[in-house]
Amino acid sequence: MMNKSIKTLLVLAFGAFALPSFAALNILACEPEWGALAQELGGDKVSVYNATNAFQDPHHVQAKPSLLARARNADMVVCTGSQLEIGWLPILQQQAGNPKIQAGQPGYFEAAQSVRMLEVPSSVDRSLGDVHPGGNPHIQTDPRNIGLAAAALSQRLAEVDPANAAYYQGNYKAFAERWKAAILNWEKHAAPLKGMNIVVHHKAFVYLENWLGLREVAALEPKPGVEPTGAHLSEVLAQLQRQPVKAIIRSVYNDGRGSEWLAERAKIPVVVLPFTVGGSERAKDLFGLYDDTVQRLLSALK
């Protein structure tokens, strides 16, 4: 009787520690867009875990126990880079006891390395707010960057898991073709957005602006990473009298109070963009992300 209950307890205890699958390549994606991309390219050869969701500010994430456990078992981490994850990724790398995901190893992938960075500051100082020496890290708002990262990531997957190199290459080719067609389609639909003046909450959309020809007139954050203040919002409102804009853009994880305050007074709509995969109902995958982004922007023109 005693023995039986102990055995049951042991079984239950081990059951609680579900062992990760060893067959597939374990990928820890820092942000959902890279998780989605890794899934597109890796198919059933990879098992993807997203460290963050669309409702989290990727600047401010904690190196929580669950992430340490995932980093321990990861064959590869796929991140943005450009110091976006500097507050938490270094801890995971130091404490996970996993040589595969250290900087410089093939298992450490930074998407920012494969695209052309914008807003690279010539000098940095913390009085300027949350600036990134490597350039603005929010590269995923331009689908062409996803395309460039896909090329680099597929090569990296092949390097980390050479047995499936051909598989990854095949997936990449198929993805690249669909992606190219999708970009053309989005660009066609987004043509009326060209030259549209916008206000942004955080300077998180510079790549999107560059892609669609949007014109950023002002930002609600007085400095990057500093929440909007009443004084600064009033300044922006005054600026909008001289320089009218069509919409205020924010990502789903930003607090909505600043943009709503301004929208009410300037009589312009707030466009909440999904920002990454999972950020809205329609943004279920990478394709849905830009379908929804373009459509939400177009709705502001009506």
Add this chain to the structure above:
Amino acid sequence: MKICTIPILVALIAIPAAAFAADDADLRTLREEVARLRETYEKRIEALEKRLIQTEAKAASAETIATRAETVAAPQPTASGGGGTNAFNPGISLILSGLYSNLSKDPAGYRISGFHLPNDPLGEITPQRGFSLAESELGISANVDQLFYGAMNFSIHPDNTVSTEEAFIQTTSLPQGLTLKAGRYFSGIGYLNEQHAHTWDFVDAPLAYQAFVGGQFNNDGLQLRWLAPTDTFLEIGAELGRGANYPGTGRNKNGSGASAIFAHLGGDVGASHSWRAGLSLLTTSPQDRQWDDTDVARAPVTNSFSGSSKLWIVDGVWKWAPNGNANQTNFKLQGEYLRRIEDGKLTYDANAASLGASVGSYAATQSGWYVQGIYQFAPYWRVGLRTERLDNGTVDYGSNNASLLRPVYAPARNALMLDYNPSEFSRVRLQFAQDKSLQGVTDNQIFLQYQMSLGAHGAHKF
């Protein structure tokens, strides 16, 4: 500016007056002239507008070309920093902290009743009145090579002394979830022990940490950690070290003077909750650990303890942030229970200042706990409450029972804090505390503190 406007105003008034006086013929010529003027200006404006449109079109096409060029351009390497001899300089971070303390009681006789702290740790935890520097730190860290990471932390104390809090190397490339650390480091016991003072949520360490490890336990030695290959976080660690710091003592012996083992378990519950719980045991073997005390004759004496000291810690922390987004609002609940069992021999009145030196047995089991909750109610603003108690437990002085006092008293402290964090790098804190560490004394404390970090971006532990 004002000087120029006056003649213009005079002219403006004069012109219509003159026109009124003029006859019809003059008026007609004037009108014709104005009309001519208007016509030429309109033509000019039209020409200018045309040119503007042309320029805009050119700019737009240049933009498209530029955009195309961007997509076509080969990805540029974005290695940060330039070359040169400084390219490999380690990350340097500086913590600046200052404190203003207003204490209702003179801290000169500060004690935690019933807990025998040697002079060094007691001095460090005794609050000071007025303005003082709080713990300011200089940290230097970098990867050594493909195998090791190294870090060093100097702590600058208010009394102008500098201590090496941490100076260790750590492996980054051991397989199977293993990490080996060597040097001086904060022991992995408990929850708060490993965290640097500038990440604490209150000005001071909890009473239990002050009473049992003198605030924080660092050790010179080796630490091995193993992270289990499970999706639930399970970490096991073991340490061997010198154990020179309280509750241990300096020693002149080969081998190890302190050992620690700890296990941590943690995970998430949904997207909004995460937690970690731990169990640790620190074993030290103090030799001739001396402290000042008062005996039954109310005479100041110096006692000394040699034997074994075992400290158990149970710790837990639970954090909540809606959808995992801690920017607007979040909550953290944290608590630890410490229990120390000491066994050995005690020398009463080692300096023969009262009834004369006498050696007897010593056995004590003492405990303490704290619970604290920190709530961020708006961006940048947090409020926190901490409550704590110590239990004198059972203390047996053996043959010295007649000479030494055993207070029946439970030291307690409650603290309330409010802090403002305008960025990740700066914090200003106001703390009120009611400290009843010393029997019969209630010290009402007010602290105002700043903590700023500059230099390399710190990555904080959970």
